[in-house]
Every structure is written in C-alpha cells, then in structure tokens.
Amino acid sequence: MNPFYELNFTLYDMEHISKYLTPEIKLSCYDDKFFKSEVVFDQHMLIWFISGETKIVQSETTCTFKTGDIFLIPRNKPSTIINYPKDGLPHKTVVMSLTSKILHEFYSKVNINVKAISIPGIRSYSDHPLLRSCLASLIPYFEIEGVFPDHIAMLKITEAISILRTIDPGIDGVLANFEDPHKVELVSFMEKNYMFNMPLEKFGYLTGRSLTSFKRDFKKAFDTTPQKWLTQKRLELAHYELAEKKRKPAEICYEIGFENLSHFSYAFKKHFGYAPTSVM
Template identity: 40%
Template sequence: MEYQGAPIKGNIFLSCSKQTHYSREVILSQHALLHVFDGELRVHNGTAEKVYHSGDTVLIPRNYLCRLSKYPVNEKPFKSISILFPEEQIRKHFEPNTGKKHSGHLTIAPHPLLESLFSSLLPYFDMHEELPADLAAIKIDETMTILKKVYQPTSEVLATFDEPGKIDLGEYMEQHYMYNLPLEKFGYLTGRSLTTFKKDFKHIYQTTPGKWLTQKRLALAHYQIFVQKKKVTDVYLDAGFENLSHFSFAFKKQYGYSPTNNK
C-alpha cells in the first residue's frame, strides 16, 4: 500500500487523504487488514470492483494485485487504518493452509470485537514517539485472535504462505495489463523469471510486453475518454500511466490527436 508519508506504528498504518480521488495499484509482501473510518474505498482486481464505506473492513492477501481508490465523502477526508501480518506471527495462530485457498480480497463482516480493536488503535497515532515493537506485536496478535474467533474463512487467506506458482500468462495479463508494474513483478506474479516471462509472452502475443502493454492501456484510456466521457485527469493513472505528460505524449503518438479532443 502507499505508506509513504503515512503515520506508521510498527506494522500498523493510518491513512488520511484529503484528495478528491487517490488511486494506485497495490501488491503487498504481507497480508493486510484495512478498516475504513471515513470516506469510500474501491478495490478493483482487474475484473470486478468492490466498494467499501465507513465501518467496513477488508482483508487483502499478500501478492494480490489490485487497485485501491480512495474518495472523501461529505467533505470528510478518507481515513483508514491498516494492519500488516508478519508471517512469523501468523504461524503462531494458524497451521499452514493446505486445503481451500481464497483467491481474492475478503470482506470481513462487522463485529463489536473488531470495532473495539480499531478504535483502540487510533490514540497511538497521537503519539510522537514510535510504538514499542512488543506492543505492536500484541495488537497484531489480538487482531488475529479476533479474526480466528469471529470469521473462520480468514484462515484461507492468512494461513497461505505459498509463493506464486506458474499460471496462465495470457489470462493474467488480459486481466491486469492496466496495472503499472515492472516486468519483473509481472513475471513473479505469474510464476516466471523475467527471461521466461518475456519468452512466453512473445510466444503468445508475437510482440514485446512493453509494446503490448502500451497499446492495451492506450485503448482502454481512449474508450474511457471518448466513449464514457471521463476526464483525462481521472483516466491516465487508472490506465497504467505514471504521469499525465507521458500519457498525453503516448496517446497523441498512437492516435494522432490529443486526449483532450473529446469535447
């Protein structure tokens, strides 16, 4: 997640965004539990989108590629708290999951124990000093104890320690091409080295990953701007481009006219 500049207490993070729309792709090295206090959170996994509001909680698995979009509501900044789960702590609570595995993010039903837990964490962010590591570990243990008690399916996510295995490359790329990731990361998520990823990609698409990704992202942006009538500033990030100037240059080179010619 985007914890650059966010208040951090051990593996516990507070996110507060005043922007009208904040969006970026996420891929975590640890499982994370996110609770929304204010605003609206949208989780998009390439094929579907789930919307979360104040009071909602979602568990996001490690190595799960998705996009988080945050919106203020009723002039209140978006505000959430997130808890990361180190593997060594998970293993103290869960046996490795060798059975059914949950393949996506998991919505956690409201429960008084969870509400009390999240409320108890907020005062820590009024502290100027770092939260002691042993206290942060206690709160993470408490979180897992509650999850294990009130929502059993969490074990299908938290107790999964496997690295990504080799999967269908074409299907994965068609679902996730709009995410701005290095090719090495796409290779890792599909169970391949960078060399094997490029080789398999060329075999499927008869072109390089870079050219294919650019064309797919521009086609998506073109549709959103000229058919769905979305603003250019609301499109370029979600289409996988790092900045507006790069997007505008690539768009004009591809189509011969500026993306702003959609009036």
C-alpha cells in the same frame, strides 16, 4: 522495510503523514485532494476507514470504500489504489499488516486442514463491530509518546486474526496460504492484469517466472515486446471506456496504468491520431 511493494504513486498538493506504532501497525493520513498508487502488497493488509474514500481497482473488480468500512487486501494481488479526502475530512485509516511471519506463528498453534485460495480478491467486512472495536482500540496509542510495547502489538494483531476467523469462514484459506506464486498460464494472466503499471520483474514474479523467462515466454505468446503490448492494451481499454461508457479522460487514466493525464493524452493521440477528448 515497508510491508508492501509500491510500484509507483502520484501525489498532488497533499501532505501524507504515517505514524507507526510498530512496522505492522500504522495510522495513515492524506490531507488534501488526491493520491494514487499502484501496489502489490507483500503481506495481507487489514484496513479500517476513519474518514475519506478509496477506490481499489483489481483485475476482477473495482471496489469503493468509505468511512467505517473495514476490508482485507490479500498479498500478491496487483491493485490500483486511489485515495480521496471526503466531506472536508482527510483520508485517514488504521492499517494492520498481517505478515507471513506472524501468520506462520499463529497457525503453528492451530490444527486445521484447509484448501488454500490461490488468488483471492478483497474481503469486505463493512463496519463489523468486533473488528471496529479491535482497530479503534489502537487510536489512543497513536496519541501517546513513547515506544509501543511489542507484546501489546502482538496481542492486538492476534485478536484481529482471531476475529477474522470467527466472522469469515473462508479466511483460513487466505491467511494460511504461504506459497509463492506458481507458474501460471501467461496469456490469461496478462489479459486480466495488463492495466497495472508494474515493473516487468513483478509481472515475472506473479506468473512464477524469472525476468528472462517472462520476456522469452511473452515473445512466444504475443509475438511482440511486453511494453508495446501493454501500451496498446491500455489504450484500447481507454478508447472503450471513453466511447462506450462515456467516461472522462481524468476518470480513467489512473485506472488503466498511466501515471498522469498528460502522459495518457500524449500516448492516446500518438496511437489513435486524435485526442481522448475527441471521443466523448
């Protein structure tokens, strides 16, 4: 099973190669122009950039990462991820999944009392030499044929966790939080996360509701269906980005929940009566 919940993706003329050492450690490479996915990771993902560039859109912020950067994407956090090759090099990363099972085992041996961070954002570590050394040491193993020993994989993952705890005083509040999402105030959550193209079941899960409860509470809160409300909110955001920030349709359509430019243009014209290019 993949260590993340993938909502959907858009792939254009691109060869994607992922080589796994274990289910938790992989080398990922996109060798062309553009790749976009919308994901909610089930596990924390530690990522080291070898080459390329990534834009990650979350409810509170948009981050751009490039060659040498290292960062952690927390679990259960809706994200739109847009990957680009850069400077003639492919988009290439080492990805380490810090699973709940591994973290449970790690923290069972650590005597701590921390306050959990319920909705953490991306944690950036720039090009930290300790993390870089740990993750770079995996590269030779990708070049060797044969089975990667489980005990070495665990040593590497444990090393990475230990380094994170050394350089990031608040990381225990993220990694040691094993709770599922609690029931949250629906209006506030939806206003922050409507731009992510998630199935309604996932919206329900992240708000602490079953699908039936989510639809019922949504109708009560917004007096319309989720899909109608989501489409209208995304189009209103698109109009603002075009009119006020002077951005191009191709720049924004993937960041606000549309699968491709043609779908966005059609929905925009149907809603407003004119094409998005007319706003610029």
